[in-house]
Amino acid sequence: ENASVSGIAFQKDQIKFTLHGVGDVPGTAFKILGPISDAEVEVDVIVQNVSVDGKTDFTFTVSSEDEDTVKKVLENVKNDISFKKLIVDSNIAKVSLVGVGMRSQAGVASKAFKALSENDVNIQIICTSEIKITMVVEKDLVDKAVEVLHKEFELEK
Amino acid sequence: ENASVSGIAFQKDQIKFTLHGVGDVPGTAFKILGPISDAEVEVDVIVQNVSVDGKTDFTFTVSSEDEDTVKKVLENVKNDISFKKLIVDSNIAKVSLVGVGMRSQAGVASKAFKALSENDVNIQIICTSEIKITMVVEKDLVDKAVEVLHKEFELEK
Numbered sequence: 001e002n003a004s005v006s007g008i009a010f011q012k013d014q015i016k017f018t019l020h021g022v023g024d025v026p027g028t029a030f031k032i033l034g035p036i037s038d039a040e041v042e043v044d045v046i047v048q049n050v051s052v053d054g055k056t057d058f059t060f061t062v063s064s065e066d067e068d069t070v071k072k073v074l075e076n077v078k079n080d081i082s083f084k085k086l087i088v089d090s091n092i093a094k095v096s097l098v099g100v101g102m103r104s105q106a107g108v109a110s111k112a113f114k115a116l117s118e119n120d121v122n123i124q125i126i127c128t129s130e131i132k133i134t135m136v137v138e139k140d141l142v143d144k145a146v147e148v149l150h151k152e153f154e155l156e157k
Numbered sequence: 158e159n160a161s162v163s164g165i166a167f168q169k170d171q172i173k174f175t176l177h178g179v180g181d182v183p184g185t186a187f188k189i190l191g192p193i194s195d196a197e198v199e200v201d202v203i204v205q206n207v208s209v210d211g212k213t214d215f216t217f218t219v220s221s222e223d224e225d226t227v228k229k230v231l232e233n234v235k236n237d238i239s240f241k242k243l244i245v246d247s248n249i250a251k252v253s254l255v256g257v258g259m260r261s262q263a264g265v266a267s268k269a270f271k272a273l274s275e276n277d278v279n280i281q282i283i284c285t286s287e288i289k290i291t292m293v294v295e296k297d298l299v300d301k302a303v304e305v306l307h308k309e310f311e312l313e314k
C-alpha cells in the first residue's frame with residue numbers, strides 16, 4: 001500500500017470561494033467559471049457535490065493574489081446566478097497525496113484520513129482522481145498535515 | 158487551449174453513494190471510508206465540499222458490482238456516524254477530461270461546462286486536479302457528453 005504513494009504536495013497561498021446554494025441546472029457551472037476564465041484568473045481546485053432539493057455548493061480555489069479580481073467578477077455575475085451566499089476563505093491550504101494506482105486503494109485514502117483525524121486536522125474539502133487525493137485544510141494546520149502524512153506513508157521529507 | 162486536452166475518458170458501471178448531512182469533524186471521513194476499505198471495495202471518486210452550519214455531504218463512487226457490499230458496510234456504520242440520509246444512485250457515469258497543465262486554464266473547464274450545458278447535460282459532480290477534470294453525469298447522457306466534448310476539444314474519437 002505504501003508503495004503507491006510517491007509524494008505529498010502542498011500549496012499555501014490560496015483562497016477558496018464557495019457559492020452556497022446554486023441551482024443544479026445546466027449552465028450554472030459555466031456561468032460561474034466562464035467569467036473567471038475571461039478575467040484570466042488561474043483556477044486550481046474546482047469541487048461540486050451532488051445537489052439536494054435542487055441546490056448545491058460550487059467551490060473553487062485561486063491564488064491569493066487574485067482575490068480582488070474574483071470578488072469583482074462574482075459581483076457582476078450575481079444577477080445571473082442565484083445563490084444563497086458567497087463564502088470566501090483565505091485561511092486555507094491544499095495538501096495532496098500523489099501516487100499511482102491510488103484509486104484502487106480506498107485503503108490509502110482511509111489511512112490518510114485516519115492519520116489526519118488522529119492529529120485533529122479537519123478536512124474541509126476532498127477531491128480524488130486516479131493518481132491523486134487532494135484535500136483542503138486550515139492554513140495553520142498544513143505543516144502538521146504534511147508531517148503526519150509523511151510519517152504515515154513513510155516518505156522522505 | 159485545445160492543445161492541453163489530450164483525451165476524454167468515461168466509465169459507466171458505477172454507483173454513487175452520498176451521505177447527506179455528516180458532521181464536519183475530524184474522523185468522519187475515516188469512519189466512512191475505513192470500513193469500505195476493510196471490505197476490500199475499490200473506491201473511485203471521493204468528493205466532499207465545505208460544510209455549512211457544521212454539516213456537509215460525503216460522496217464516493219464504486220463499481221456497480223459492489224453495491225450490496227457497500228450497503229451492508231454503511232448499515233453497520235450507521236450508528237457510528239450521524240447523517241441525515243443516504244442517497245444511492247446507480248443511474249450515473251463518470252466523464253473525465255484528461256490533459257496536462259489543465260489547472261491553469263479555467264478556460265478549459267469553462268469551455269467543457271459550456272458545451273455540456275448547451276447540450277442539456279447536467280453536471281452532478283465536479284472534481285478537478287492539475288491534469289484532470291472529473292464529472293459525474295446521468296448514465297443516459299454519457300455518450301452525448303463524450304461526443305460533445307470530443308467535438309468541443311477537436312479530439313479524434
Ligand SMILES: C[C@@H](O)[C@H](N)C(=O)O
Pocket residue numbers: 022023024025026027028029030048056058270274278279280281
Ligand atoms: C451546478 C452545476 O454544475 C450544474 N449542474 C451545471 O451543470 O452547470
Ligand SMILES: C[C@@H](O)[C@H](N)C(=O)O
Pocket residue numbers: 113117121122123124179180181182183184185186187205213215
Ligand atoms: C467531513 C469530514 O471530511 C471531516 N471534516 C473529517 O475530517 O473527517
